[in-house]
Amino acid sequence: MKLLVKKKAEAAQKRLKEAMSTLHYRKYSSRLERIAHIVNDNVDRLVDGVKYGGISKKSLEHAVKAIKNGRPIAKVGYPQIISGEKEKQFLEEVAIESRSGTSLTLRKARDLMENIINDSEEEGENEEKIKKTVTLKTIYAFIKRHPELKSSLPKQVDINRLAASCQKLLKPWYTELQSLHDENKYPEELIFNIDESSLRIPTSTRGVVVHPADEQAGFKKTAERMPNATLVARKAADGISLTSVVMWPSANLPKELTTLLTPSLDIWPNTKSWMNKTSFKKYALTVLVPAIIDRRKRILKESHRCLLLLDSHSSRADPTIWRQFKETEIDVFTFVHTLYTYRSRWTEAYLQY
Structure with a gap:
C-alpha cells in the first residue's frame, strides 16, 4: 500500500514537472503562477503542486482563485486588490x-x-x-x-529646528559669529558648546513609513516632553570634553547609579528630569563657569576671552547667570531658533549686563 502511494506521488511529481516545462505554461514567469494554472487546468492536483513547488497551500489556493476570477496573481499568491x-x-x-x-x-x-x-x-451609480x-x-x-517603494523607520527631527535650517536664517548667524571671532580671536581650547540630550528613545513616536525607494525616509515631529533622563554635555573646539551631568528623574540618587560617578560624570537627582531655570543656574555657577576658569588657568591663557555656544532654551533666563558670564569674560552666542533672530533674546539679555 505504501509502495503504491509512493509511486502515485512520484508519477504526479513527474507529470507536474513535464507540464511546467511545456511552452504553454512557460509563458508564466513565476513558479507559483505556473503551478496555479496547471492546477486550475486540472492537469495535476493542488496537493502535488504544494509538494513540488515548496509553496504554502494557502498561497496556491489564493492564486488558483485569482485565476478563476480573472484577476492577476501577486508574488505572494494573493489576488491584487488594486491594479x-x-x-x-x-x-x-x-x-x-x-x-x-x-x-x-x-x-x-x-x-x-x-x-x-x-x-x-462612475456617475449616476445608485446601487x-x-x-x-x-x-x-x-x-x-x-x-x-x-521595487520602486520602500518602507523604513523615519528620522526623528524636531520640527522647529527643521524650519530654522534655511539659508535665510543661518547666513546672518554665521556672519555675526565670524565677526565676533575675528574681533576676539578665541583659541580653540576656549570655545565651548553645551548640549542636552535625552537618554530615552521614545518608541511611541517611531513607526514605519512608506516612501519612494530613491528617496530618504520622511520625518516625524518629536514629542515635546516625555519621561526621560537628561544628559548635559559640554565640549571644547579642540575636542576635549569637560564634566558632564546626568539629570536623573527621581527625588534621590539611586544606589545602583553611584558607581557611575567619576570626575568626568556627575548625576543629579531631578524630579522633572529636564533642564529648568533652577537646574541650569546650578549647573552654570557650580560646574560650567568654574571649569572654564580652571581650563583657562591650566593652558596659561587667563587674559583670553572665552566663547560659549548654547541654545535659547527658557532655562537660560536668569540675570544672575548672565552677570557671571560677563564678569568672567565669557561671551555667549545662542543658536538660531525659529522664534528669534540670530541675536536672540538671550544674547540681548547678555548685552544688558
Missing part, C-alpha cells in the same frame, strides 16, 4: 506625500489605498457598493511587489 489606473494613482500619491515632507505611515498608506479603491468614478477593506498585510505585499 490599473488606481494602482498608478496610489503610487503617485505616495510620491507626492513623501516629497511634501509628510510621514506616510503604514496605516495612512492603508487608508489612502482604501479610499482610492472605494472611490467610484450601494460593498466597501472593500485594506489590511496592513496588503500594504506589505504591495511594497514587496513594487
Whole structure:
C-alpha cells in the first residue's frame, strides 16, 4: 500500500514537472503562477503542486482563485486588490506625500489605498457598493511587489529646528559669529558648546513609513516632553570634553547609579528630569563657569576671552547667570531658533549686563 502511494506521488511529481516545462505554461514567469494554472487546468492536483513547488497551500489556493476570477496573481499568491489606473494613482500619491515632507505611515498608506479603491468614478451609480477593506498585510505585499517603494523607520527631527535650517536664517548667524571671532580671536581650547540630550528613545513616536525607494525616509515631529533622563554635555573646539551631568528623574540618587560617578560624570537627582531655570543656574555657577576658569588657568591663557555656544532654551533666563558670564569674560552666542533672530533674546539679555 505504501509502495503504491509512493509511486502515485512520484508519477504526479513527474507529470507536474513535464507540464511546467511545456511552452504553454512557460509563458508564466513565476513558479507559483505556473503551478496555479496547471492546477486550475486540472492537469495535476493542488496537493502535488504544494509538494513540488515548496509553496504554502494557502498561497496556491489564493492564486488558483485569482485565476478563476480573472484577476492577476501577486508574488505572494494573493489576488491584487488594486491594479490599473488606481494602482498608478496610489503610487503617485505616495510620491507626492513623501516629497511634501509628510510621514506616510503604514496605516495612512492603508487608508489612502482604501479610499482610492472605494472611490467610484462612475456617475449616476445608485446601487450601494460593498466597501472593500485594506489590511496592513496588503500594504506589505504591495511594497514587496513594487521595487520602486520602500518602507523604513523615519528620522526623528524636531520640527522647529527643521524650519530654522534655511539659508535665510543661518547666513546672518554665521556672519555675526565670524565677526565676533575675528574681533576676539578665541583659541580653540576656549570655545565651548553645551548640549542636552535625552537618554530615552521614545518608541511611541517611531513607526514605519512608506516612501519612494530613491528617496530618504520622511520625518516625524518629536514629542515635546516625555519621561526621560537628561544628559548635559559640554565640549571644547579642540575636542576635549569637560564634566558632564546626568539629570536623573527621581527625588534621590539611586544606589545602583553611584558607581557611575567619576570626575568626568556627575548625576543629579531631578524630579522633572529636564533642564529648568533652577537646574541650569546650578549647573552654570557650580560646574560650567568654574571649569572654564580652571581650563583657562591650566593652558596659561587667563587674559583670553572665552566663547560659549548654547541654545535659547527658557532655562537660560536668569540675570544672575548672565552677570557671571560677563564678569568672567565669557561671551555667549545662542543658536538660531525659529522664534528669534540670530541675536536672540538671550544674547540681548547678555548685552544688558
